[in-house]
Amino acid sequence: MAKQEWRLLLTGDMSAFDNMALDEAVLRCVVAGTSPSTLRFYGWKPSAVSIGYFQGIEQEVDLDVCREKGVDVIRRLTGGGAVFHEHGSEITYSLAIKDDYPGIPRKVLDSYTLLCGGLVAGFRRLGLDAEFKPINDILVNGKKISGNAQTRRFGGILQHGTLLCDVNPHLMFSLLKVPSEKIRDKLIAGVEERVTSIRREMGTVDKDAVIEAMCAGFAEVLQIKLVPGPLTAEELTLAERLKEERYANPAWTYKR
Amino acid sequence: MPTRPGLISADHKAAGGKLLRVRMTISDDTPPLIQTLHITGDFFMHPEEAIEDLEQLLIGAPLDETALRERVQTFFDGDVQVVGADVDDVVAALLKAA
Numbered sequence: 001m002a003k004q005e006w007r008l009l010l011t012g013d014m015s016a017f018d019n020m021a022l023d024e025a026v027l028r029c030v031v032a033g034t035s036p037s038t039l040r041f042y043g044w045k046p047s048a049v050s051i052g053y054f055q056g057i058e059q060e061v062d063l064d065v066c067r068e069k070g071v072d073v074i075r076r077l078t079g080g081g082a083v084f085h086e087h088g089s090e091i092t093y094s095l096a097i098k099d100d101y102p103g104i105p106r107k108v109l110d111s112y113t114l115l116c117g118g119l120v121a122g123f124r125r126l127g128l129d130a131e132f133k134p135i136n137d138i139l140v141n142g143k144k145i146s147g148n149a150q151t152r153r154f155g156g157i158l159q160h161g162t163l164l165c166d167v168n169p170h171l172m173f174s175l176l177k178v179p180s181e182k183i184r185d186k187l188i189a190g191v192e193e194r195v196t197s198i199r200r201e202m203g204t205v206d207k208d209a210v211i212e213a214m215c216a217g218f219a220e221v222l223q224i225k226l227v228p229g230p231l232t233a234e235e236l237t238l239a240e241r242l243k244e245e246r247y248a249n250p251a252w253t254y255k256r
Numbered sequence: 257m258p259t260r261p262g263l264i265s266a267d268h269k270a271a272g273g274k275l276l277r278v279r280m281t282i283s284d285d286t287p288p289l290i291q292t293l294h295i296t297g298d299f300f301m302h303p304e305e306a307i308e309d310l311e312q313l314l315i316g317a318p319l320d321e322t323a324l325r326e327r328v329q330t331f332f333d334g335d336v337q338v339v340g341a342d343v344d345d346v347v348a349a350l351l352k353a354a
Contacts (some may be wrong), residue, residue, distance in 0.1 A: 020314045056296040059277060079339075080300035081275075108302055108337050115288050135272055135300075185333050256296055 002149065004222075007214060007229040009040035013087065016048035016074040021243035023160055024077055025235045031156040035050065035140075037163040039226060040216055042090070042213050044085040048072035051174050052080040056248045056256050062177050071175055075141055075253050076160075078149035083162060084172040089197075092211055093119075094160035099152055103222075108150060112136050114221070115159050116148055122217030126203050126210065136161075143196035163214070164197045165205045261288060268349035274299040276349040288354070294320035295346070300339035303332045306331075310346075321347060336338045 011022065019042055049071060051060050057075065060082045068074050071084075085092065095115065097104065105111045110162045116132045123130030146213035148161030169191035178184040199205050205236035215226050246252045261284035268276045276297045282288035293311045301307055308333045317327050328346045332338060 030275065052298050054296055055298060056277065056279075056294070059296060077297070078306075079300035079304065103320055106298065109337050137272070149300070151304065153304075256294065 003056075006037045006039055006224045006226050007035065009038055009043065009229065010211070010233065011042045012042060013043040013045035013220065014051060015046065016044060016085070017080050017096070017243045018070040018239065019044065019092070020050070020076060020247045021239040022073055022231070022235065023094045023096070023158060024242050024246070025095070025239035026235040027156045027158040028154055028238060029232065029235050030096045031098055031154050035096075035232060036097065036229075037101065038041065039215070040094045040096075041214075042085070042092050042094075043090065046070055046072060046085045047087045048074055050074050050076050050085060050086045052076060052078065052213045052255065053151075054079050057081060057254055058177075059106070060177055061237065062175055066169045070074070073253065074247055076149065077153070078151045078160065081147035082145070082176055084145065084168075086166070086168055086171065086174055089164070089166040091163040091165060092160065092208055092213075093163065093214065094158060096156060096158050099155055099157050100132070101157070104157065109135065111157070112148060112150065112159075114210060115158070116146075116161075118218035118221040119146055119148075119161070119163070119214060120217070121221050124211075124213035125213040125216055126198075126202065129164045129187075136172075140196055140201050143194055145196050145198070145201070163210060164195070165210075166199050167191065167195050167197045169195070264331070264353045266349055266353035268345060268352055269344040270299070271279045272313055272340050278344055278349045278353050280350075280353060282319060282354075285318075287320045287324070289312055290319065290350075291348040292318050295349070297341075299341045300337075302337040306334075309334075319350065323350060324350050 026038050063223050119138055120130045120132050133139050136148045137144050145164050150159040169188045173187050174182050264279050265279040267278050278295050280293040281291045293314050319322055325347050328343050332343050
């Protein structure tokens with residue numbers, strides 16, 4: 001069978017609102033058949049905190065500190081936990097396919113294993129000892145280096161996640177609500193112990209090389225051919241609308 | 257159950273590591289009835305909007321393990337995938353608040 005051709009999208013650094021609106025716009029266009037299955041890589045500028053679909057924003061995020069530090073706050077379409085996306089310190093990916101894409105398990109948990117397998121293969125290409133850890137994490141040398149989240153909507157599957165280049169738990173926990181200073185210190189120590197980064201594991205961060213390795217990992221695991229391509233006019237127009245109606249709209253951000 | 261009517265809340269850590277947080281108001285009946293309910297946390301549910309069905313299903317329920325378990329089980333038996341929490345976790349979170 002001929003390999004499925006996917007589009008490889010490199011959109012660089014964007015605001016949280018543009019990033020999340022684009023993920024949804026691409027998903028909707030993939031489902032509509034006007035865009036091919038897509039793997040996208042991007043970054044965040046300015047830094048942002050994203051919270052999971054089901055999280056209470058006031059419960060999780062110190063909105064005053066975020067405002068003070070110029071950190072955007074956004075609610076994702078996907079479940080999962082709060083993530084600090086520091087400008088320059090993370091490579092983020094998203095992939096969008098139709099929900100009847102051949103070989104994708106119907107069970108969400110099983111599909112994480114398959115799709116995260118592309119990243120595991122990518123990290124291994126970089127010489128790192130990576131493994132998938134259910135529910136939705138990837139570990140290198142036993143420590144978390146990537147968190148992932150999936151939604152199935154509109155007839156499609158969107159999975160996005162982080163590849164940690166540098167880790168800054170002090171800044172991260174200054175932006176998140178914690179029960180007390182003592183617990184804040186414990187949480188910071190916990191991240192230092194359980195979370196790692198590409199810099200810590202490799203001594204340096206070559207983002208292009210990481211993206212290239214991840215592309216090769218996905219191509220290997222999913223048996224696909226990635227072809228670089230641009231965003232379509234339809235996706236850009238839709239993303240603008242979704243940004244206004246959803247992601248930059250307080251009714252969405254503060255809904256829980 | 258020495259539960260005071262009004263706003264109550266609890267956090268429950270599920271076995272898989274996800275956090276379930278419940279906030280609810282309850283009546284002064286015996287046992288108390290759930291009047292309003294918000295379930296938040298870092299779990300996954302597909303489709304996501306089903307969380308509102310779960311909350312609706314539990315409003316009016318007595319804070320009693322058997323009654324809660326029956327309603328939560330009905331929800332989980334429906335066309336929904338919850339990842340990172342199970343029936344026991346939701347029931348445990350609700351009872352912990354009481």
